[in-house]
Amino acid sequence: MNSLPGRQNVTAQDVASKAGVSRAVVSRALSNNGSISPATRARVLQVAEELGYQVNFLAQGLNRQRTHLIGVIVSHISDPFRSSLLDGLLGEIQRHGFQALVTEIHNEQELAETLRNFTQFRVSGVIVTSGKPPESLVNQCVQQHIPVVGINRQPDIPGVDYVCSDNVAGATLAAEQLIRAGYHRFGWLNTQNSTWAGRMRGEAFSQVLQQSGVDIEQNLVPLIASQEGYHGGFLAALQAGEGLGVFCANAQLACGFLDGMRKLGKNAPEDFQLIGFDNTPQTEQYSYQLTTLHQDIMELSQQALAHLLARTRNPTQPSQISWVKVSLIYRRTSPSI
Amino acid sequence: MNSLPGRQNVTAQDVASKAGVSRAVVSRALSNNGSISPATRARVLQVAEELGYQVNFLAQGLNRQRTHLIGVIVSHISDPFRSSLLDGLLGEIQRHGFQALVTEIHNEQELAETLRNFTQFRVSGVIVTSGKPPESLVNQCVQQHIPVVGINRQPDIPGVDYVCSDNVAGATLAAEQLIRAGYHRFGWLNTQNSTWAGRMRGEAFSQVLQQSGVDIEQNLVPLIASQEGYHGGFLAALQAGEGLGVFCANAQLACGFLDGMRKLGKNAPEDFQLIGFDNTPQTEQYSYQLTTLHQDIMELSQQALAHLLARTRNPTQPSQISWVKVSLIYRRTSPSI
DNA sequence: CTGTTAGCGCTTTCAA
């Protein structure tokens, strides 16, 4: 062995020396970029292996002006849907040979800082699953040819691609199902400070009901939770009247609402019906069995990566937006008819 | 404005030129490292601000041989406890001014690759929440002075620090509570391929029972789930006999078990009692109200970071291990007496 | 096909 014990790190130069070639050849051998004879290539690879050579990504990135890093902006990852989405995204990111730089934000200012930090690492792309990035910063990314894609965000920044679940289709399925179940009075459950996706679902629900002849002034009851998540839904149950067909903006609110109603001695589907959104693992559990709209996380993740890669190839192409199909999963709280 | 529109990126040289100083001075101004007169410092900072200068982390890292990145190895992040832990870790990592490189692994081989990739980015530290890193690779980290800390891992690699919830204390609390509740027959629910932490909880439970005079051959029933998570617990309920005081390795199994029992028409605490581990948000919900051992995620995360920082200062110190206190949260499935 | 060379952008001795 000629690797000294205290040796910090083996570099391309070390490999070059031992293989009797120049640094450049080593670079070519490892990146199969630039011509090199199969024989030397093999020899270099062999030596690299022996020496346990690992490319220094910082040096590489500094040169290429780009790393194999993808920045992911998330929030509230202990929320089941969000952690499932992150799960899906990480899978796709890694499948494509990237590594994820994940930052959890708590407000828009952190989002801005994060975006800056990402560019300082010369990431290959940014995925935003939470918050709304300031347009000026996004433009800086665009200028630096760093693709940005938003998931379930309002698609309104030029140069950014979006992938969203088809909220309108989802709301339509929900409305139709509740009408089919014979309901004439409806509830729409959402938090006070809803995301864009949540609001969109509510508006579409209302619109479909109206188109079906429902007097929404009289017969569509807004149930506005003063806080997010399970607890918000639980408390909102106190506001709920009798015999509603309820559509809910997300799974956590829905589970909370269901439990809140149970505490009041009412249950679905006997006393009301309930359709949630997201189809998180919890909604399937025996104690909930919530009828819910399934968001296709695999598809969302795949589309997100596809957009990043496409825009890497063609940075100036017009903003793309894909709507991902949702499907209604019939369970106990609003059974199939 | 003298920043050209198509300008790729403003560098320290740009700032230096405009401020009429050398690159070196700019570096000093921004890192307050090396002496510099307050006046020039202020001027440089001012100019940097105007030009919107951002340090190139790749160049910086290449020089310093270290980035402000911390690698985090996770798995199954859609699991509630794991996503909560990741949440806590990200919070701590960011609070200390680092960014998280998160990789989800599915087997030990991916773990090894990930560890390599982390070192290729010259991370400041590695946190392992899943899997068991090969000792040889960890040693390479140690040699390169990259601190490694394991969370809830078996503490057996020299040079690695560990932070673990106090499983023995938890199991003891559970055993005592079930005994206090008057049980003479007990169940221990775990998955077939358990983590080290899970096994440890089971062994401690058994031991405490034995010390309390329970004939564990006769009266400690092992309930071994053939799969992980909620579903595993659900199916395991079929094996469960009557009138057991059950302790369970984690929250997901416990929720599944509870639901499985309910499906069989049995409920806690009437027909059996159940104590889980983890205190995930779900265990608190109205439909579960699971008595459970709380893992202090904030503390786990803080200790993990503390170890990383300590070892950064003193890379060769002996392996440290901190046991984090757990507490029993009394809820319906095994009420306080 | 291979080697030489000139950087990528920053930090850090070492003199001045």
Added chain:
DNA sequence: TTGAAAGCGCTAACAG
């Protein structure tokens, strides 16, 4: 206190 200069480790254009 400041500047010059030597890298950190790698890539890519250009000759040979």
